[in-house]
């Protein structure tokens with residue numbers, strides 16, 4: 001129904017309210033004049049608002065086709081999952097100097113160089129003399145991350161430097177994102193080369209010294225007849241031969257991640273790229289928002305975060321179970337993003353949305369009510385719906401078998417917001433974020 005029709009309805013109802021409330025009728029049914037006026041006015045008002053609203057919701061297109069998803073009751077936040085404020089002990093680094101550092105790696109560089117001293121001559125009359133002083137070694141800790149404005153940056157001695165860019169500007173809005181590019185997962189391969197998963201462009205190798213980029217898998221190439229629309233994360237074998245990576249959806253792009261979650265789209269895949277044969281294989285299909293990936297320390301399986309289902313799947317890549325798959329952790333207390341190794345042989349999992357229990361979980365409430373989701377997205381934008389999802393940052397450490405070891409919380413995301421990854425390095429957890437303008441660093445000795 002359009003606005004003009006709505007107005008016509010309201011106009012046709014109003015006069016009747018006044019004229020029908022005659023003293024004769026009042027005497028017949030015994031009700032007071034004022035209560036009847038109130039009742040009729042209320043019903044008229046309700047009808048005049050409901051009818052156009054229903055009309056609008058029926059006529060409007062819904063951008064998603066929501067599926068009913070069955071989730072178990074969320075786990076109780078007790079024991080090791082008991083809420084705390086340990087994440088608030090983190091410190092913010094490089095605030096407002098970078099945006100959305102989703103994934104983080106460190107390269108501990110051992111730089112060796114010959115040290116010469118040049119003795120200068122007076123007024124350049126004589127040729128300079130170089131005196132050899134020996135080999136000098138310098139251990140430098142360098143951090144790399146990909147940001148929301150499409151850059152791959154290097155942070156050394158506190159200084160931020162852009163080393164590469166896979167897409168091109170302008171950047172900054174959702175419309176710009178496909179051309180700008182969005183580096184998400186980042187890993188270090190053998191010889192300190194970087195491997196990057198760009199949501200819009202695909203899989204790339206980046207030279208951290210020169211910034212030279214080399215395309216490995218393009219999103220323009222169909223893989224088994226299906227396109228890659230949302231390349232998310234990657235994990236690399238120690239020998240650099242195989243790269244396992246996720247494509248979260250072939251329908252939705254990164255900028256529409258809320259549509260992907262709310263629709264429950266199940267077209268995500270786990271893929272394998274062979275750096276020698278250059279072949280891409282599909283290992284898993286039918287995943288609902290496959291996100292972070294991590295090879296086990298023994299490199300016998302790959303863990304895949306299945307965000308919409310709040311669980312971690314496992315795919316065996318070697319040994320007797322090769323080609324098999326099972327669930328590593330089910331029914332998690334939040335929606336898992338990236339997963340990284342912990343120094344104790346387990347895994348760090350970052351979550352930016354939790355499923356509180358006790359408490360109300362909007363995501364669980366909506367999971368089996370596709371009609372509410374349809375109505376919601378007919379009327380509201382993704383950005384508006386996002387505001388209804390409470391901000392809550394949660395990082396859990398899992399043991400090698402998938403049990404919870406410890407958890408760090410920041411209810412309301414006061415210090416660490418929108419966490420996407422927990423990367424452990426030298427006794428610290430570096431917390432990546434898909435939208436915050438900083439990196440958080442948590443000293444593990446203080447929690």
Ligand SMILES: [Ca+2]
Pocket residue numbers: 184185232233291292337338420
């Ligand atoms: Ca991710």
